[in-house]
Amino acid sequence: MTILTDPKDIVRVLEESKSVAVIGFHPDEVKAAHYVPEYLDRQGYKVYGVNPALASRRVSAFGHPVVGSLAELNVPVDVVEVFRRSDKVREHLPDILSMNPLPRTVWLQLGIRDDAVAAELSARGITVIQDRCMLSDHRQYL
Template structure:
């Protein structure tokens, strides 16, 4: 299945959001004014098991969830990796994702984050990809009916 990363089918996004249970958020921030902070709070309220990932904050908490340093430190299999990092940081993150066993089902790059070559690597390994979208925007639009 070829995915058009310029325009996602609602069913593709809906399926991801409806079947995801665990989310590792790379670039999570404890600062209330940061988008990652608000999205993490929303995902928690929506019932997802979230795991904030931030090397400089490991061992602390954000919204009651313990922060881990890297994806490999998440103690359960990850369904979705939600990414708040610059597009140029994505290739190194893909290396980290592809080293996981089992692989996550989805890597979701937040608004304004896109890296087509990284997406191709992930998809070749069987990982679904969403770029330049926010689950806190898409979930209410697609699942709140």
């Protein structure tokens, strides 16, 4: 199972990844689901928001339209970052596994963990990081 916890592995993911799809992106600037992806955008990552409620309102984020599902992205992404409660993570598994190509990493933000989903993703060759903040890790290690 490829579930990363070692800081050297976290750094490698942060350095090698160039694009991030953010499930649960939020337009409110005070919410982590907005300011974390905004920070990543400022650091040079291509960031794509995924939120069905926003897609229907034709909202844009970081120069890209917010889409309702990963299937609607027309570009490959390196990381799928999840900003949903732990009990909602499984709902996104089919969407993640239907991506072509598959993302290299699925990153469950701080406070979010689902070991069963992590095992299924890992079995498909996807690296999983759980219960960690991309912004905090980027600031700390890079």
